[in-house]
Amino acid sequence: MARFIDELKRTHYCGLLREGDIDREVVLFGWVHARRDHGGCIFIDLRDREGLAQVMFDPQIAAQAFAVGDQARSEWVLGVRGKVRDRGAMRNPKMPTGTVEIVALEAVVFNKAETPVFPIEDDIDTNEEKRLEHRYLDLRRPRLQHNVMTRSRIYHHTRNHFADHGFVEVETPIFVKYTPGGARNFLVPARLNPGMFYALAESPQLFKQLLMVAGFDRYIQIVKCFRDEDLRGDRQPEFTQIDVEMSFVNQDDIFGIIEKLVIRLWKEIHGVDLTQRYPAVVGDDGVTRHFPRMKFDESMRRFGNDKPDMRFGLEHVDLTEQLIAHAGGGVPMLTPIAEKFASGAYRRDLPEEIFKGLRVPAEQAGGLSRAELDKLEGFVKQMGAKGLARAKVGPSGEWLQSPFAKTATPDFVKAVNEALGAKEGDLLLFQFGPETAVHTVMANLRLHLGKKLGLIPEVGAKSKSHETGDWNFLWVVEPPLFERGDDGKSWAAAHHPFTRPHDGSLEDLEKDPGKVLCYRYDLVLNGVELGGGSVRLHDPEVQKRVFAVLGIDDATAQEKFGFLLNGLKHGAPPHGGIALGLDRLCMLLTESESLRDVIAFPKTGKGSDLMTGAPNTVLPEQLAELKVRSLVEG
RNA sequence: GGGGUGGUAGUUAAGUCGGUUAUAACGCCGGCCUGUCACGCCGGAGGCCGCGGGUUCGAGUCCCGUCCACCCCGCCA
Numbered sequence A: 001m002a003r004f005i006d007e008l009k010r011t012h013y014c015g016l017l018r019e020g021d022i023d024r025e026v027v028l029f030g031w032v033h034a035r036r037d038h039g040g041c042i043f044i045d046l047r048d049r050e051g052l053a054q055v056m057f058d059p060q061i062a063a064q065a066f067a068v069g070d071q072a073r074s075e076w077v078l079g080v081r082g083k084v085r086d087r088g089a090m091r092n093p094k095m096p097t098g099t100v101e102i103v104a105l106e107a108v109v110f111n112k113a114e115t116p117v118f119p120i121e122d123d124i125d126t127n128e129e130k131r132l133e134h135r136y137l138d139l140r141r142p143r144l145q146h147n148v149m150t151r152s153r154i155y156h157h158t159r160n161h162f163a164d165h166g167f168v169e170v171e172t173p174i175f176v177k178y179t180p181g182g183a184r185n186f187l188v189p190a191r192l193n194p195g196m197f198y199a200l201a202e203s204p205q206l207f208k209q210l211l212m213v214a215g216f217d218r219y220i221q222i223v224k225c226f227r228d229e230d231l232r233g234d235r236q237p238e239f240t241q242i243d244v245e246m247s248f249v250n251q252d253d254i255f256g257i258i259e260k261l262v263i264r265l266w267k268e269i270h271g272v273d274l275t276q277r278y279p280a281v282v283g284d285d286g287v288t289r290h291f292p293r294m295k296f297d298e299s300m301r302r303f304g305n306d307k308p309d310m311r312f313g314l315e316h317v318d319l320t321e322q323l324i325a326h327a328g329g330g331v332p333m334l335t336p337i338a339e340k341f342a343s344g345a346y347r348r349d350l351p352e353e354i355f356k357g358l359r360v361p362a363e364q365a366g367g368l369s370r371a372e373l374d375k376l377e378g379f380v381k382q383m384g385a386k387g388l389a390r391a392k393v394g395p396s397g398e399w400l401q402s403p404f405a406k407t408a409t410p411d412f413v414k415a416v417n418e419a420l421g422a423k424e425g426d427l428l429l430f431q432f433g434p435e436t437a438v439h440t441v442m443a444n445l446r447l448h449l450g451k452k453l454g455l456i457p458e459v460g461a462k463s464k465s466h467e468t469g470d471w472n473f474l475w476v477v478e479p480p481l482f483e484r485g486d487d488g489k490s491w492a493a494a495h496h497p498f499t500r501p502h503d504g505s506l507e508d509l510e511k512d513p514g515k516v517l518c519y520r521y522d523l524v525l526n527g528v529e530l531g532g533g534s535v536r537l538h539d540p541e542v543q544k545r546v547f548a549v550l551g552i553d554d555a556t557a558q559e560k561f562g563f564l565l566n567g568l569k570h571g572a573p574p575h576g577g578i579a580l581g582l583d584r585l586c587m588l589l590t591e592s593e594s595l596r597d598v599i600a601f602p603k604t605g606k607g608s609d610l611m612t613g614a615p616n617t618v619l620p621e622q623l624a625e626l627k628v629r630s631l632v633e634g
Numbered sequence B: 001g002g003g004g005u006g007g008u009a010g011u012u013a014a015g016u017c018g019g020u021u022a023u024a025a026c027g028c029c030g031g032c033c034u035g036u037c038a039c040g041c042c043g044g045a046g047g048c049c050g051c052g053g054g055u056u057c058g059a060g061u062c063c064c065g066u067c068c069a070c071c072c073c074g075c076c077a
Helices: A003-007 A063-071 A128-133 A142-164 A205-213 A251-270 A296-303 A320-325 A335-343 A370-381 A410-420 A435-452 A540-550 A554-569 A582-589 A620-626
Strands: A025-037 A042-048 A051-057 A077-086 A100-111 A187-189 A197-200 A218-226 A238-247 A293-295 A316-318 A353-360 A389-393 A427-434 A473-477 A482-484 A491-493 A520-525 A528-535 A575-581
Touching (some): A003 A077, A003 A100, A025 A100, A063 A077, A142 A251, A142 A582, A205 A554, A205 A575, A238 A251, A238 A528, A251 A575, A251 A582, A293 A296, A296 A473, A316 A435, A320 A335, A320 A353, A335 A353, A353 A410, A370 A427, A370 A435, A427 A435, A491 A540, A528 A582, A540 A554
Antiparallel strands (some): A025 A042, A025 A077, A042 A051, A077 A100, A187 A197, A218 A238, A316 A353, A473 A520, A520 A528, A528 A575
């Protein structure tokens, strides 16, 4: 074996051999991808991270090499010295290296391998469970190799981009002080301080603000974050953010640097020039903008969430005004809501209950059978909806097959039809009740219908979205600063309490907290939240007023966030920042269906690592050393 | 925390109304084959039917519980 590696160094990656290498003597190292034995001669497709190359073993040419090829099996690790030759008429147009093959002159078995649990190729239908158990095999598959290497290039371009713009990369602690609010924290027992715990940082939020106070001016970090919440296909307990903070900037400045990064990444990774779709627009204020912006309020009204997928229609229409104007329109289910508005119990500008409709145009609605409509009702019920009122629009605009049809007044029907733009054959779907519930149901219903009706391009390797340029970016801006607390009466910070209120909203802080907007923003791509951030509150007076609304007194604020507040008192520059979800960015750039496909060693929906077996129980002695007792029976 | 789907050979699946020896494809092993590239031909091995209880003369199949994975809601920036 000493000859290979010590004397014979690799000269080429298998997957990169081309016609230009013909007649060269090469040394290749790789895995046996496939072996075809013809008795006299043997073909082996040798695989490395760059791809496959066909190696031909001929006993007439090299008996020693042939013996290796004869013995070799799937996934054995080989070294081959050989000569590249033209395959002539025998070329394989399906392979990038298909015009050439390597005639083996000398070969070595570095290692044998057990029969692989599943084939090392794309488009396998093996359970994800099996794939995660043997992740080292899964990662050998070309698609995951590509994803992991693409991710590496994303790190590289991201760091270069920020370095080019004068950003300083700083590491912040992972073991941090527990701060209340937001996501649940993972806790780490502090052995040197019995009974005490560190929290794993859910983000470097407070530290990056303090780096601004420290004067670093522009901060970047590609950083792991930890949140102990329930998981999804697009959520992991540990994930990576591109974390950014800048001093002496406004919202436009932050958008500018992020838009440039995104444009650069799409150019470098996909070769797509996003500026064709999103050319620079210089506003009256002299600021250059690329991506469109939408106010939070408009997004909720039209799409029911703050991350609209604008690649298709099926927008929502708020019909609460029509409901009020027609006193419930004769529909018993709707009348109580109208009465609440009439009596003044509900405000029109901040309604507690609303009535929304969604129109499925006739050409798409025709494809939905009665049974499928009933299934839709099941779909919304699993999200807590009481039902899914619907109506088919008749020739004269009348409602058919509808629970509202019997009693709805003609004027109300007409008003609703007009608001929705309803035409004959259209299907109308309605939802009414508490605002947040209606929005959740309608937003999910819209996405569900979009997929079902084929209005959203398929995600995955077969997707052509990077070719057709269906990359739909959007900034969602100006959300409310506060939302109702769990009790429905108090106020809680919608983002975090250090977000700067909108200039025009300051007078509402005490009068009408629900109306206060703020400098917070999310970057959305094709309905996926890529990241978000805010301009921070650096005025101690306004900060005090915000805490007052939240019911946090000075002592409590000091106890919870003392270190940040102290920092802000010592000369804090105006600052703001953003964090982009790197995993999601990779997912979209590699057009993967799951976050797990862009993370080398991901965890399952219960947060376990099927390969290593984490988390696991520990010995009583280990707990004792940490002064921790488990409540679970061993 | 709630709902849905699934777990049978190494892998992916079939398995009817509860009834003889649990099927198939791919993979694997052996033999043959010098131009294959989804190589081909002949032969063969391979099973705790997720786990634990129950019903029954008899359970892969029915019932109860439990574990695991995936998807959705809640939760989560």
